[in-house]
Amino acid sequence: MKTVKLKINNVEIEASEGENILNAAKKASVNIPSLCKHPDLHATGACGICIVKLKGAPNMVRACCTPVSEGMEVITHDPEIVGVRRTVLELILSAHPNECLTCGRNGTCELQRLASEFAIRRESFNPVVPDIPPDSTTNSITLEPRKCIKCGRCITVCQEKQNVWALSFLERGIDTRIAPAGVTLGESPCVRCGQCSEHCPVGAIFEFDETEKVWAALSDPELYCIAQIAPAVRVSIGEAFGYPPGTNLTGQIYDALRHLGFKAVFDTNFGADVTIMEEASEFAHRFLSAPEKLPLITTCCPSWVDFMEKFHHDMIEYFSSCKSPHSIVGTLTKTYYAQKLGIDPSKIMMVSIMPCTSKKYEITRTGNMYASGMQDVDVALTTREFIRMLQQSGIVFNDLDPETQADSPLGEYSGAGVIFGTTGGVMEAALRTASYFITGHDPESVDFKQIRGLEGIREFEFKIGGHSIRTAVAHGLGNVETLISRVRAAREEGREAPYHFIEVMACPGGCIGGGGQSWNVDDAIRKKRAEGLFSDDRSKAIRLSHRNPYIQKLYEEFLGEPLGETAQKYLHTSYQARPEYKR
Amino acid sequence: MQLTEFDKIVEAAKAKSAAFKCNLYCCYSTGCVSSGCGDVVKAVQEALVSHGCDKVVRIVKTGCMGLCSHGPLMRVEVEGQKPVLYSEIRPLVARLIIAEHIVPALSLEKGADFNVPDFLSGFVLPLDIPFFSKQMKIVLANTGHIDPELIDDYLARGGYQALKKVLTEMTPQQVVEEVLTSGLRGRGGGGYPTGLKWKNAAPSQGAEKFVICNGDEGDPGAYMDRSVLEGDPQCVIEGMLIAAYAIGATSGWFYIRTEYPLAVDRVEKAIKQARKAGFLGKNIFGTKFSFDCDIRLGAGAFVCGEETALIASIEGRRGTPHPRPPYPSQKGLWGMPSCVNNVETLANVPHILMKGGAWYASIGTPESRGTKVFALTGKVKHSGLIEVPMGMTLRTIIEEIGGGPSTGKKIKAVQTGGPSGGVIPSEFLDTPVCYDQLKKLGSIMGSGGMIVLDEDDNMVDIAAFYLDFTADESCGQCSPCRIGGRQLLELLKKVKSGKGSMDDLALIKRLSLTMKKASLCGLGQTAPNPVLSTLKYFENEYLERIKN
Amino acid sequence: MIDIAALAVKKWKGERGSLIMALHEIQNQMGYVPREATMEISSQMNVPLARIYEVLTFYNYFKLEAPGKAVISICTGTACYLKGAPALLDEFKKDLGIGVDEATSDGIFHLQCVRCLGCCGLAPVVSVNGKIYGKLKPSDIKPIIAEWREVFPAKETANAAN
Numbered sequence A: 001m002k003t004v005k006l007k008i009n010n011v012e013i014e015a016s017e018g019e020n021i022l023n024a025a026k027k028a029s030v031n032i033p034s035l036c037k038h039p040d041l042h043a044t045g046a047c048g049i050c051i052v053k054l055k056g057a058p059n060m061v062r063a064c065c066t067p068v069s070e071g072m073e074v075i076t077h078d079p080e081i082v083g084v085r086r087t088v089l090e091l092i093l094s095a096h097p098n099e100c101l102t103c104g105r106n107g108t109c110e111l112q113r114l115a116s117e118f119a120i121r122r123e124s125f126n127p128v129v130p131d132i133p134p135d136s137t138t139n140s141i142t143l144e145p146r147k148c149i150k151c152g153r154c155i156t157v158c159q160e161k162q163n164v165w166a167l168s169f170l171e172r173g174i175d176t177r178i179a180p181a182g183v184t185l186g187e188s189p190c191v192r193c194g195q196c197s198e199h200c201p202v203g204a205i206f207e208f209d210e211t212e213k214v215w216a217a218l219s220d221p222e223l224y225c226i227a228q229i230a231p232a233v234r235v236s237i238g239e240a241f242g243y244p245p246g247t248n249l250t251g252q253i254y255d256a257l258r259h260l261g262f263k264a265v266f267d268t269n270f271g272a273d274v275t276i277m278e279e280a281s282e283f284a285h286r287f288l289s290a291p292e293k294l295p296l297i298t299t300c301c302p303s304w305v306d307f308m309e310k311f312h313h314d315m316i317e318y319f320s321s322c323k324s325p326h327s328i329v330g331t332l333t334k335t336y337y338a339q340k341l342g343i344d345p346s347k348i349m350m351v352s353i354m355p356c357t358s359k360k361y362e363i364t365r366t367g368n369m370y371a372s373g374m375q376d377v378d379v380a381l382t383t384r385e386f387i388r389m390l391q392q393s394g395i396v397f398n399d400l401d402p403e404t405q406a407d408s409p410l411g412e413y414s415g416a417g418v419i420f421g422t423t424g425g426v427m428e429a430a431l432r433t434a435s436y437f438i439t440g441h442d443p444e445s446v447d448f449k450q451i452r453g454l455e456g457i458r459e460f461e462f463k464i465g466g467h468s469i470r471t472a473v474a475h476g477l478g479n480v481e482t483l484i485s486r487v488r489a490a491r492e493e494g495r496e497a498p499y500h501f502i503e504v505m506a507c508p509g510g511c512i513g514g515g516g517q518s519w520n521v522d523d524a525i526r527k528k529r530a531e532g533l534f535s536d537d538r539s540k541a542i543r544l545s546h547r548n549p550y551i552q553k554l555y556e557e558f559l560g561e562p563l564g565e566t567a568q569k570y571l572h573t574s575y576q577a578r579p580e581y582k583r
Numbered sequence B: 001m002q003l004t005e006f007d008k009i010v011e012a013a014k015a016k017s018a019a020f021k022c023n024l025y026c027c028y029s030t031g032c033v034s035s036g037c038g039d040v041v042k043a044v045q046e047a048l049v050s051h052g053c054d055k056v057v058r059i060v061k062t063g064c065m066g067l068c069s070h071g072p073l074m075r076v077e078v079e080g081q082k083p084v085l086y087s088e089i090r091p092l093v094a095r096l097i098i099a100e101h102i103v104p105a106l107s108l109e110k111g112a113d114f115n116v117p118d119f120l121s122g123f124v125l126p127l128d129i130p131f132f133s134k135q136m137k138i139v140l141a142n143t144g145h146i147d148p149e150l151i152d153d154y155l156a157r158g159g160y161q162a163l164k165k166v167l168t169e170m171t172p173q174q175v176v177e178e179v180l181t182s183g184l185r186g187r188g189g190g191g192y193p194t195g196l197k198w199k200n201a202a203p204s205q206g207a208e209k210f211v212i213c214n215g216d217e218g219d220p221g222a223y224m225d226r227s228v229l230e231g232d233p234q235c236v237i238e239g240m241l242i243a244a245y246a247i248g249a250t251s252g253w254f255y256i257r258t259e260y261p262l263a264v265d266r267v268e269k270a271i272k273q274a275r276k277a278g279f280l281g282k283n284i285f286g287t288k289f290s291f292d293c294d295i296r297l298g299a300g301a302f303v304c305g306e307e308t309a310l311i312a313s314i315e316g317r318r319g320t321p322h323p324r325p326p327y328p329s330q331k332g333l334w335g336m337p338s339c340v341n342n343v344e345t346l347a348n349v350p351h352i353l354m355k356g357g358a359w360y361a362s363i364g365t366p367e368s369r370g371t372k373v374f375a376l377t378g379k380v381k382h383s384g385l386i387e388v389p390m391g392m393t394l395r396t397i398i399e400e401i402g403g404g405p406s407t408g409k410k411i412k413a414v415q416t417g418g419p420s421g422g423v424i425p426s427e428f429l430d431t432p433v434c435y436d437q438l439k440k441l442g443s444i445m446g447s448g449g450m451i452v453l454d455e456d457d458n459m460v461d462i463a464a465f466y467l468d469f470t471a472d473e474s475c476g477q478c479s480p481c482r483i484g485g486r487q488l489l490e491l492l493k494k495v496k497s498g499k500g501s502m503d504d505l506a507l508i509k510r511l512s513l514t515m516k517k518a519s520l521c522g523l524g525q526t527a528p529n530p531v532l533s534t535l536k537y538f539e540n541e542y543l544e545r546i547k548n
Numbered sequence C: 001m002i003d004i005a006a007l008a009v010k011k012w013k014g015e016r017g018s019l020i021m022a023l024h025e026i027q028n029q030m031g032y033v034p035r036e037a038t039m040e041i042s043s044q045m046n047v048p049l050a051r052i053y054e055v056l057t058f059y060n061y062f063k064l065e066a067p068g069k070a071v072i073s074i075c076t077g078t079a080c081y082l083k084g085a086p087a088l089l090d091e092f093k094k095d096l097g098i099g100v101d102e103a104t105s106d107g108i109f110h111l112q113c114v115r116c117l118g119c120c121g122l123a124p125v126v127s128v129n130g131k132i133y134g135k136l137k138p139s140d141i142k143p144i145i146a147e148w149r150e151v152f153p154a155k156e157t158a159n160a161a162n
């Protein structure tokens, strides 16, 4: 890329052409305050905080949406600029409720931080806070439009990145607000991915908080509380406790859960190994004897499932019927495990610690989520809710024991199970086992590196035995359309499907970038989180799901054959077409 | 259309209008329609038939003649006789005019002028009053003289000759040069040199390239563009064609506010007729140049006059402005290079190409060439639509053309530039109107609204009125304008109601500066102008409200 | 209603820059844009409903609910404001007993403010269902209301509503 020379506060720097002033300034060791710009998203210029002066230009310009150019001279800070920024900030605060103490973003809020940095000590303007009630109808996220600063991040994410179009800007001027089109969010196309809450700078959209429920259960002597943690949680949670992104804190999390009072701690990775057993069997079966049912499409992401049910239900026939890993752990806990230990399953309180807001919806999605005869997973908490529980509990996270083990048998996982948390991971794990199912022997190398990465759509043709397997991976729902339309076109024209196997994860990066994860994620952080999972995989002696001895035992003792009758009963689910909007 | 055909249809058009011995030009624009010109025209028609002279007398339904406050208007032109303008006509009067003026005048011999009988002279508006004589018409040259719904009328008055010249004799670069020489600046408010805009747009590459005619005109109290579109739509189409040729555009769009149904209707008809005649379509005049255009409507949003918001609106989105770069000339409508020009700007173009850039540049002042159309309203006797050469003083416009105050009270100030502009106190009335002089005084030329204020008008009220407008029209995208506009309005209302303090006044100033500096688009950046300019000249009126 | 939406779709589908035009088509026919029609446009023209609502609520001209039968538009543009529009507005409010953007309880009159009807020369100006009244004084308001009461007698509408 071409570089240009420019001056920022009289310091000469080089920056790449097209880069915005906000980023370029960092090279001159200058921080320009910003509020509406998110590194994941294109600039909208909504807040007006990042204004700077350009030599020779009559007006101030926005650093976030002005590209650098050769010879440009930028002044980022002088009394006038800071004064204007302060007044803009005061304006934003005048349209915002003073409710930090009871707010979901207290302490992590970008607006609160700016107000603190700018030392706002008085309210110059009369408040003009809108009176709009909150909306929690998805049971996954809560919208609090009064706190919205109209930065537009959620809208960009929901419309452009996710292509769901649940959220929109309605009205205009001072009445501008975020809302679905004339209905509640629960009646809208929202797929509950939580990406809006992940990107919101303030407390206007946040996870539907269910920590109270868990606290109550933990103090109920009648209940047998069990927790499981998702793969992606272990590499992101540390960000809240001062660890670099990607640090693997599996042991500390197990230990923390025990301290909180959970009687058993399982790992969703075990469920992932089960998912692979079933999904790889489905794949091998369709690949070898039912090619008309290809491509096989993965389904462990409930937002993707919901999206497909609403927008692409003609794809249902290609869907894997296998449940997601944490649902499987839930079902097995209340059947297999309960029987083994002789616990009354109705007294078990199954809590999933997930990177995901959508899992809150998934646990009651269909009748199959009650396969054990009761609700298989009782509560799904996001990483962020879990962090708050830890902070309340007095546990000093950094002092926890990294060597803590999960409970057997639902806590023992293979390397294949853990990479589920990143985009491409499900595909890779499934290919490892599918190779075995198709050829009868394990793959020479377990690394299917060609399908890793963060590009929105990745395709690769793998050679397995004498077979050629065409795979595609998409993450971020906005990238799905391309793949699906290729499949659809081939079907309409009677051609062979362009792919044999497709993995879709709703969130950018997969679950490591999930809607319930620690805030301020960008691609650099996603990469580190993903690397944390891959290195966990590499450190495992067993890296193939079907080689996990506890999995083998589970099938021997309880499930029988993959796709067999018992497996069908407990591990599989079904899909139905749903209207985009409830009428 | 081939060249030879063109000459033929022009001849035919001229012959057609020459066939009539008498033309009755009846204003049929929004103002006069509201005043009842429909009934008048019907009465005229019936009277002509009953007098048996409907074959030699033609009724021409024209665009706005500019004096709507005196409508309905009808100008009588009998071959060889001085024209007579009747005002405030009722159907009964119309019948009298036919019987007592037209019929006798038709039988008068050549060279003799008809004397209007006394009982009709009360309705006559002398055509030599300053309202008419001080004006200079380029943009409005045809308005009031042609039926805008008939392309033949336009052709008979020299229409499409400029296009012919451009397509057959000039290269696109030469056209740009000619417009550069003319010194024409955008009439939509920004005043950016049109030739320069075209020069920048010409090299942009894209699968398509667009010319967009900005007919949004949301400024309350301004209706210049509407009158041009209603009165001479073919001229704007011709201007658009020339612009397209100059920059290499492939198609064009008219963006017109939906509140202008008559303008929309006229442009629609004009496009159809131009297409039928071959001025729009493939290989125009047998050259390689092909071009067509269509109309898209606004839906009640002032901010859609801003070009990036306008583009968003055509694309079917909310009309929120887009930060620049990219400029529309690089990435505009549907991502293609686009050039947005105001209606009045385009209407100047055929005249410039016909008579030459140097001719145009000889009119007006060195920085502001040519003429400007204004909507003169407020407390003046003759409120209406006028066109004057740049550099005429405000005093000439208000006192001579406008006929002075209508209320008998003293004129206090004149507001120009609408909600983005400011007030100019009466002591500066000798200022010539041109972009730079008005800016020096803290106002702007804007698109051409000119509102005369008298002693009854309070400046705090005026500022609050404009802020109410801009706050209401803010797109809501950026916080300095969305919240700032509302807070500024609240503060002004507080002062207006006598509850304000000196602290509020200081806050008004601080907030105005912040909006100017930190707003994303021109709306928010200029919204405080009415406040700042009234404060500059009439701070005492603020202080009075605060003291009481 | 769906017919009207279908007609709008037929006319505008496939055209460029057609969403706002199609919505105009519906509002011209019905006086407002009902939700069913937006749903139809959304699915037929392949535009997300959210986008349609973004647009409908952004532009002042579009209405999501049926207005009264006689829509009174008071011009509050600059010229009319200076020449007494506020007094006209007060008179209408008083006589009809409603505020701006409200309809009378019988659903006949609907009061709204607009920016410049383009008849500034006749300021102050009011339009009722497109008919323009110029150079008004507050005393002209009662006769205008009476004129439109005759066009839409209260009883007849009540019957029609039943």
Ligand SMILES: Cc1cc2nc3c(=O)[nH]c(=O)nc-3n(C[C@H](O)[C@H](O)[C@H](O)COP(=O)(O)O)c2cc1C
Binding pocket: B185, B186, B187, B188, B189, B190, B191, B192, B194, B197, B214, B215, B216, B217, B218, B219, B302, B303, B304, B305, B306, B307, B308, B340, B341, B342, B343, B345, B346, B447, B521, B522, B523
């Ligand atoms: C808030 C706002 C409203 C505007 N409204 C109009 C308008 O109604 N008509 C117009 O021609 N230009 C309007 N403009 C200016 C246009 O953005 C643009 O500069 C103009 O159409 C360019 O044409 P010109 O160079 O021929 O003037 C507006 C600008 C702003 C910031």
Ligand code: SF4
Binding pocket: A096, A097, A098, A099, A100, A101, A103, A104, A105, A106, A107, A109, A110, A111, A112, A147, A202, A203, A204
């Ligand atoms: S969103 Fe931020 S500033 Fe607003 S109440 Fe919550 S913590 Fe405070």
Ligand code: SF4
Binding pocket: A101
């Ligand atoms: S920051 Fe201030 S207002 Fe907030 S809790 Fe502490 S003392 Fe109270």
Ligand code: SF4
Binding pocket: A141, A154, A157, A158, A162, A164, A165, A166, A167, A189, A190, A191, A192, A193, A194, A195, A196, A197
């Ligand atoms: S949860 Fe996802 S789909 Fe729902 S509103 Fe947020 S971003 Fe859109």
Ligand code: SF4
Binding pocket: A147, A148, A149, A150, A151, A152, A153, A154, A155, A178, A196, A199, A200, A201, A202, A204, A205
């Ligand atoms: S909800 Fe949050 S992300 Fe969305 S616009 Fe408001 S502040 Fe921005």
Ligand code: SF4
Binding pocket: A230, A231, A232, A268, A300, A301, A324, A325, A326, A354, A355, A356, A420, A421, A511
């Ligand atoms: S899909 Fe994501 S959240 Fe669900 S079990 Fe897998 S890793 Fe966990």
Ligand code: SF4
Binding pocket: A192, A193, A300, A301, A302, A303, A304, A355, A356, A357, A358, A359, A505, A506, A507, A510, A511, A512, A513, A514, A515, A516
């Ligand atoms: S990608 Fe993972 S975190 Fe995101 S919605 Fe799907 S399962 Fe949840």
Ligand code: SF4
Binding pocket: B303, B320, B321, B473, B474, B475, B476, B477, B478, B479, B481, B482, B519, B520, B521, B522, B523, B524, B525
């Ligand atoms: S300045 Fe006002 S109109 Fe312009 S983008 Fe900002 S909010 Fe919208």
Ligand code: SF4
Binding pocket: B029, B030, B031, B032, B064, B066, B067, B068, B069, B223, B227, B383, B384, B385, C118, C119, C120, C121, C122
């Ligand atoms: S604009 Fe004025 S002068 Fe022209 S028609 Fe309207 S009221 Fe008359």
Ligand code: FES
Binding pocket: A033, A034, A035, A036, A037, A043, A044, A045, A046, A047, A048, A049, A050, A051, A062, A063, A064, A065
């Ligand atoms: S960060 Fe640039 S405008 Fe908000």
Ligand code: FES
Binding pocket: B027, B028, B029, B030, B031, B032, B033, B063, B064, B065, B066, B067, B068, B071, B072, B073
């Ligand atoms: S409308 Fe007739 S003079 Fe303007």
Ligand code: FES
Binding pocket: B220, B221, B222, C075, C076, C077, C078, C079, C080, C081, C115, C116, C117, C118, C119, C120, C123, C124, C125
């Ligand atoms: S201001 Fe009322 S018609 Fe223009």
